[in-house]
Amino acid sequence: xxxxxxxxxxxxxxxxxxxxxxxxxxxxxxxxxxxxxxxxxxxxxxxxxxxxxxxxxxxxxxxxxxxxxxxxxxxxxxxxxxxxxxxxxxxxxxxxxxxxxxxxxxxxxxxxxxxxxxxxxxxxxxxxxxxxxxxxxxxxxxxxxxxxxxxxxxxxxxxxxxxxxxxxxxxxxxxxxxxxxxxxxxxxxxxxxxxxxxxxxxxxxxxxxxxxxxxxxxxxxxxxxxxxxxxxxxxxxxxxxxxxxxxxxxxxxxxxxxxxxxxxxxxxxxxxxxxxxxxxxxxxxxxx
Amino acid sequence: xxxxxxxxxxxxxxxxxxxxxxxxxxxxxxxxxxxxxxxxxxxxxxxxxxxxxxxxxxxxxxxxxxxxxxxxxxxxxxxxxxxxxxxxxxxxxxxxxxxxxxxxxxxxxxxxxxxxxxxxxxxxxxxxxxxxxxxxxxxxxxxxxxxxxxxxxxxxxxxxxxxxxxxxxxxxxxxxxxxxxxxxxxxxxxxxxxxxxxxxxxxxxxxxxxxxxxxxxxxxxxxxxxxxxxxxxxxxxxxxxxxxxxxxxxxxxxxxxxxxxxxxxxxxxxxxxxxxxxxxxxxxxxxxxxxxxxxxxxx
Numbered sequence: 001x002x003x004x005x006x007x008x009x010x011x012x013x014x015x016x017x018x019x020x021x022x023x024x025x026x027x028x029x030x031x032x033x034x035x036x037x038x039x040x041x042x043x044x045x046x047x048x049x050x051x052x053x054x055x056x057x058x059x060x061x062x063x064x065x066x067x068x069x070x071x072x073x074x075x076x077x078x079x080x081x082x083x084x085x086x087x088x089x090x091x092x093x094x095x096x097x098x099x100x101x102x103x104x105x106x107x108x109x110x111x112x113x114x115x116x117x118x119x120x121x122x123x124x125x126x127x128x129x130x131x132x133x134x135x136x137x138x139x140x141x142x143x144x145x146x147x148x149x150x151x152x153x154x155x156x157x158x159x160x161x162x163x164x165x166x167x168x169x170x171x172x173x174x175x176x177x178x179x180x181x182x183x184x185x186x187x188x189x190x191x192x193x194x195x196x197x198x199x200x201x202x203x204x205x206x207x208x209x210x211x212x213x214x215x216x217x218x219x220x221x222x223x224x225x226x227x228x229x230x231x232x233x234x235x236x237x238x239x240x241x242x243x244x245x246x247x248x249x250x251x252x253x254x255x256x257x258x259x260x261x262x263x264x265x266x267x268x269x270x271x272x273x274x275x276x277x278x279x280x281x282x283x284x285x286x287x288x
Numbered sequence: 289x290x291x292x293x294x295x296x297x298x299x300x301x302x303x304x305x306x307x308x309x310x311x312x313x314x315x316x317x318x319x320x321x322x323x324x325x326x327x328x329x330x331x332x333x334x335x336x337x338x339x340x341x342x343x344x345x346x347x348x349x350x351x352x353x354x355x356x357x358x359x360x361x362x363x364x365x366x367x368x369x370x371x372x373x374x375x376x377x378x379x380x381x382x383x384x385x386x387x388x389x390x391x392x393x394x395x396x397x398x399x400x401x402x403x404x405x406x407x408x409x410x411x412x413x414x415x416x417x418x419x420x421x422x423x424x425x426x427x428x429x430x431x432x433x434x435x436x437x438x439x440x441x442x443x444x445x446x447x448x449x450x451x452x453x454x455x456x457x458x459x460x461x462x463x464x465x466x467x468x469x470x471x472x473x474x475x476x477x478x479x480x481x482x483x484x485x486x487x488x489x490x491x492x493x494x495x496x497x498x499x500x501x502x503x504x505x506x507x508x509x510x511x512x513x514x515x516x517x518x519x520x521x522x523x524x525x526x527x528x529x530x531x532x533x534x535x536x537x538x539x540x541x542x543x544x545x546x547x548x549x550x551x552x553x554x555x556x557x558x559x560x561x562x563x564x565x566x567x568x569x570x571x572x573x574x575x576x577x578x579x580x581x582x583x584x585x586x587x
Contacts, residue, residue, distance in 0.1 A: 036374040084566055091569075094320050094373050098510060099569050101322070105507060105562035113555040219503075223385055226378050234374075261393045268382035275379070279371050 003134045008252040014141045016228075016248020017148040018210070019221070022203030023228035023240040024155065025196035031172035031235040032192035035093040038100045039080065040200045040225065042107030044218025047073035047201020048208040049111055056123045065122075066147060066205050073201020074194040080107065081193045104219075111215040119212040144206045151202055152241060155195070159237070168192060172235065220264070224251065227267030231274045233284020242282055246270070294420050296536050297529075298492060301427035302485050304528035307512040308434055308521060309481030315519040315579070316447060317474035318454030319365070320377045324482055324509055326384025329501035331357040331483025332490040333391060336404045339491075346410050346491060353487035354480040361479025362472050384503065391498040403497025407490050423492055430488070431525065434481060438521050441477070450474055451519075504558065508535070511565045515572075519579030534560075 026040045050072030054065035084103045088096055127139045159165040170178040171188045179185055203225070204218050211217075228247045232239025251266045274281060306328060313321045321327075334356045335349030344352075364383055368376050391398045398404065415422050441447050449470050452460040461467045490496050508531050516527025538557050545553070572578075 036377065087570060094318075094377070095569060097374060097377055098320070098514075099566055101507065101510075102562040102565035102569070105504075106559050106566070109555040109558035109562065113552050113559070116551055117555075223382050226382070230375070230378060259393065262389060265386045265389050268379075268386050271379055271382060275368060275371060275375055279375070 005253070005256070007135055008255060009249060010135060010137065011141070012249035012252030013245060014137070014145045014248070015252060016245035017145050017152075018203060018206045018244075019224050019228050019248050020241045020244025021148050021151055021206065022200040022218075022221070022225045023232070023244045024152065024237055025199035025203065026225060027229045027232070027235055027237060027240040028172075028199075029192050029196040030229070031237070032168065033089075033096075033189055035096040035100070036226075036234070037085075037196075038097060038222075039077075039104040039107060040197070041218035041222040042104040042111075043073045043077050043197040043200040044204030044207070044221065044225075045108060045111050045213070045215050046076045046204070047198075048204035048213040048217050049115060050201065051205035052120060052122060052208070052213060056120070059123070062122060062124055062205075062209060063143070063147060066202055069201040069205040070151075070198040073204070074198030076107070077197025077200075078190055078194045081190075108215045108219065115215065117214055117216075119214045121212050122209055124209065140209055144209060147202070148206060151199065155199070155237075158195075164191065223264055224267040227270045230271050231281055233281025236281065236283045239281055239283035246282070291420060294424050296532060298420070298424045298427050299536075300529040300532040301424070301431045302488050302492075303509065303512060303532055304431055304525040305427075305434055305481055305485040305488065306509045307516065307524035307528045308431075308438055309478040309485065310509055310513050311478075311519065311521060311524045312438065312441070312481065313475055313478035315513065315524070316442065316450040316454065317471055318373070319471060319475060320373055321380045321475070321478065322377045322503075322506055323380035323382070323384030323387075324478075325501050325503060325505040326380070326387040327357050327361060327479050327482035328486040328489075328505070329384070329387050329391065329496075329498070330360055331486030332496050332501075333398060333404075333486075334483065335487035336407045336490045336496055337397070339408050340404055340406060346408055349491070350484065350487045353483040355483075357483025357486070358476040358480035361482075362476040365472050365475040381503070384501070384506065388498050388501050391501075398498070401498060403495055405495045407494045407496065409491055409494050427488055427492075430484070434484075435521055435525065442521065446470075446473075504561075507561060507565065511561060511568070514565060514568045517578050523579075534564075 022040055022044055025043075026037065029037045029040075047069035051062070051065040051069035054060045054068040055062055060068075080103055084106075085096060085099055088099050124140065129136045129138050130142075159169055167178065167183045168188050168191060170181070171183060171185060171192075175185060178188075200218070203221075204213075207221050208217050224247050228243035229240050230243070231246055232241070232243025247267055247270055250270060251263045254263060254266045306324060309327075310321060310324050313319050331353035335346075335353040338344040338352050339346055339349045364379065365376065368379055392400055394400070409419060409423070410426070411422070412419050449460060449465050452463070452465070453467055453470055457467050460470075509528075512527035512531045513524050514527070515530065516523030516525070535557070538553075538560075541553060548556070
């Protein structure tokens, strides 16, 4: 029993690190633009398919293709936002959220139009699980964990050390003050969306590397991603990391009591529990 | 052809009731429900289980579907109405997914992905081939009753408070209104209507299965309501019929554009639905038929 718990916890932490990447993307966009962007799901799929084209068609190794996933999803994110959501800025957050759902449907159906709806696999070799005593881990899981870790580390360095990163944190903290200091809010919005959707793209590809991809690869994960962001506190980047790990762990540990098919319901449960007990999330500061 | 038109109109009426339900929550009270399909499914399953498994009368199924879904909707909002509306959007989206997962997995109760068949159709044996036409009349009659009831609600003091909450919950609270209570009530009324629509569908098709209740259906209802005019009950009904007409008429394109596969056409149709919703938000944010407001209330 103890061994099983340790094994599941290990799986949960690795899955949680993968969840944290798109959750950071979501929470970052929320922090700067103050609305929940549901098209994160579609951008996860954009990243997954950009990576797929580079990996399966052009034969690039997965860890290089993942850079493409970031760039592809980030570029689509900026372009799509410019056309579809930017004209609605200034409307209620709810109107923007609904517009982002419409955008999400358009992105997913575009991918479906060109790639079809059936699942595809990345061109990665099948490898045997590694064993450490009673613990088993898949090499792909470990790779994903490392890639997720590196992506988060790079983001941290960007936010802490560069002037642009600091400016972005200033906007998230207090948009009016940042504006009065001469920080261009439009540029910061574009940057937040580019990086945020890029991270969503990486997340989509990581999820796909572990399973397979289809146009709904992001949508199937989106509840867990939202759960990670909400549990950590919408708008808080460290919160999204903690939330991602917490959701990953809870989803895996739920297997002790529930059939695997209920895994995706855990995210919902976590959202309801945290909103009832601590609406601002674990690391968030405000809920309204 | 007549049968086809009758089926289309029946779907139009059922979607219209869903759109009216959403209008109470979103249009009147300003609370978004991204899981309306979950409430629709919930009502359908309640009525189906009561009539198939427990052999209860159909009327009881309808009543229980409305009451049960209303209760569920109230429960979902109870803890959340103080928070930003975004949270309610996320929670309701998750609720719909959970309803589908439960319906798929609790096989002892719902028969899982096989679905529930043999749901009784009212007076089917006496009506015979006239059943479809008679059921359409029933749906339209219910739609008219719902419309009149909601118009009364909209013009009543209750509806006025909901509008006040929608525009500014703080001001409404300051004016002494118990915002939480009003919001939960609005959500329960909307939920009851979604449950009613669910029961109407279940007893019409006689067969329900979890895969019907996909998030796309929620988007159809949002499109119906936004194009018709958020807050406008008549607009919601017109919008629902327009959406059903669009969905059905594009089916015939399969033969017209031969170089596209069925899958690509389906994708194209979804794209147009998304684009339509976006364009309405861009150009007619209050819909084609805006909410009729008293003169002093407009800005």
